[in-house]
Amino acid sequence: MEYWAEIVGQPEAVQTLEAAASLDVVPAHAWLFTGPPGSGRSNLAFRFAAALIARGPDRDAVFEQVRARTHPDLGVLTTQKLLIDIKAAREIVTTAHYAPAEGRFRVIVIEDADRMPERTSNVLLKALEEPPERTVWILCAPSEADLLPTIRSRTRSLRLVTPGASEIARLLHERDGIDAAVAERAARLAQSHIGMARRLASDEDSMQRRERTIDIALGIETLGDAMRAAASLVKVAEADAAALTEEIDARERAEAMRNLGLAPGAAIPPQMRSQMRALEEDQKRRATRSLRDGIDRILTDLLSLFRDVVLTALDAGPELVNRERKAEINALAERWGAARSLTVVGAVETARERLGRGITPGLVLEALFATQSAADALPVEVAR
Incomplete structure (x- = not known):
C-alpha cells in the first residue's frame, strides 16, 4: 500500500479504492467522496484517478501528471467562484465522451461538488444517467446532503473520517x-x-497570523473592541489570502505571456489583451474566494478557542486544542461561565453560516464580536 502512504487515517477507504482500481475489476462509473474539511477528499480523489488511469505499475508516474493536472485522460471541474456555473459543467460533460488517450479510463474529478446549484447539477445528472463506457466520475463534497438526491443515487458513496x-x-x-x-x-x-x-x-507567518487571531479575540471586552477586532481580522485574512495567491498569480501571468509568445514585461498587443483580461478576472475571483476561505479559517480557529472555554467552564476534561493559552482560557471560562460561552460558540457557528451565504466578511465578524462583547458586559453572576 505504499502508493497510498500519503492518505492519512482512511484505511477502509484506501482498501475499497485499491480493490476498485485493480486491473481485473470494472469500477463503478461514478463515486462520491464525502468528509469534513481537511479529511483529504481531493488528495484521495486524485490518487484514485491515477490508479484508474494507469495501465500497470506506473501509478506514481501517472499520479505526478494527475497531480499537475496535465494528464490527457484527466478532467477537473473546480471553481474560484462561490458556485460552479452551468457553462463549465456543460464543457466538462462534453469531454466525458472522449475515449481515453493513454490510460484504461478517462477520469473526471469535480472538486467542491457542493457548489453546484440545481441547474448545474441537472447538467451533470444527464451524464451520470448515460455514462460513457470508459469514463469514471469522482465527486467531492463535505456530505451527501450537499448534493441532489438524484445525483447521490447514481454514485457509489465513500465516507471519509477526520484523521487523528x-x-x-x-x-x-x-x-x-x-x-x-x-x-x-x-x-x-x-x-x-x-x-x-x-x-x-x-510557514512561520501562518502560525503567527493564527496567534494574532487568538490575541485579538481574547482582547475583546467592549463593543468598541469588537468593531476594531473585526477590522483587524479582515486585514489578517487579506494578508493570508495575498500570501496564498500572489505567487500563483505571478506564475500564471508569466506562463500566459510565454504561451502568447511574449517576453517578460513586454507590452501586450491589443489583439491579445482580451486573453490577459480573462486571466485577471479569474485571479480576482480567486482572490475573493481566498479571502472568504481565510475568514472561514479564522472562524474555525475562534471556534476552537471558544469550545475550549466551554469545556473548561463545564470542567469536561478533554485536552484543549489551544492548550498554550490555558491560563487565558481559564480566566475567560471563570468570567463567562458555561451559558455565555455556549452563546459565543453559537455566534461563531452562525457567522460561518452567514459567510457561506455571501454576506460581507467584515459585517459577519462585527456581528460575532458584538455578541462576544455582550457576554463580557453581563455581570459575572448572570454570565454564570
Missing part, C-alpha cells in the same frame, strides 16, 4: 522532516485539517 491529530503529526514528521513537537502542535491547532497542519508547521 497524532496521525497527521506523524506524517508531517516522517514525510516532511518536521520536528515532532512542531508537527504535534500544528496538527492539534489545525484540528486535524491536513493541509492547514502542513501550512502551520512549515
Whole structure:
C-alpha cells in the first residue's frame, strides 16, 4: 500500500479504492467522496484517478501528471467562484465522451461538488444517467446532503473520517522532516485539517497570523473592541489570502505571456489583451474566494478557542486544542461561565453560516464580536 502512504487515517477507504482500481475489476462509473474539511477528499480523489488511469505499475508516474493536472485522460471541474456555473459543467460533460488517450479510463474529478446549484447539477445528472463506457466520475463534497438526491443515487458513496491529530503529526514528521513537537502542535491547532497542519508547521507567518487571531479575540471586552477586532481580522485574512495567491498569480501571468509568445514585461498587443483580461478576472475571483476561505479559517480557529472555554467552564476534561493559552482560557471560562460561552460558540457557528451565504466578511465578524462583547458586559453572576 505504499502508493497510498500519503492518505492519512482512511484505511477502509484506501482498501475499497485499491480493490476498485485493480486491473481485473470494472469500477463503478461514478463515486462520491464525502468528509469534513481537511479529511483529504481531493488528495484521495486524485490518487484514485491515477490508479484508474494507469495501465500497470506506473501509478506514481501517472499520479505526478494527475497531480499537475496535465494528464490527457484527466478532467477537473473546480471553481474560484462561490458556485460552479452551468457553462463549465456543460464543457466538462462534453469531454466525458472522449475515449481515453493513454490510460484504461478517462477520469473526471469535480472538486467542491457542493457548489453546484440545481441547474448545474441537472447538467451533470444527464451524464451520470448515460455514462460513457470508459469514463469514471469522482465527486467531492463535505456530505451527501450537499448534493441532489438524484445525483447521490447514481454514485457509489465513500465516507471519509477526520484523521487523528497524532496521525497527521506523524506524517508531517516522517514525510516532511518536521520536528515532532512542531508537527504535534500544528496538527492539534489545525484540528486535524491536513493541509492547514502542513501550512502551520512549515510557514512561520501562518502560525503567527493564527496567534494574532487568538490575541485579538481574547482582547475583546467592549463593543468598541469588537468593531476594531473585526477590522483587524479582515486585514489578517487579506494578508493570508495575498500570501496564498500572489505567487500563483505571478506564475500564471508569466506562463500566459510565454504561451502568447511574449517576453517578460513586454507590452501586450491589443489583439491579445482580451486573453490577459480573462486571466485577471479569474485571479480576482480567486482572490475573493481566498479571502472568504481565510475568514472561514479564522472562524474555525475562534471556534476552537471558544469550545475550549466551554469545556473548561463545564470542567469536561478533554485536552484543549489551544492548550498554550490555558491560563487565558481559564480566566475567560471563570468570567463567562458555561451559558455565555455556549452563546459565543453559537455566534461563531452562525457567522460561518452567514459567510457561506455571501454576506460581507467584515459585517459577519462585527456581528460575532458584538455578541462576544455582550457576554463580557453581563455581570459575572448572570454570565454564570
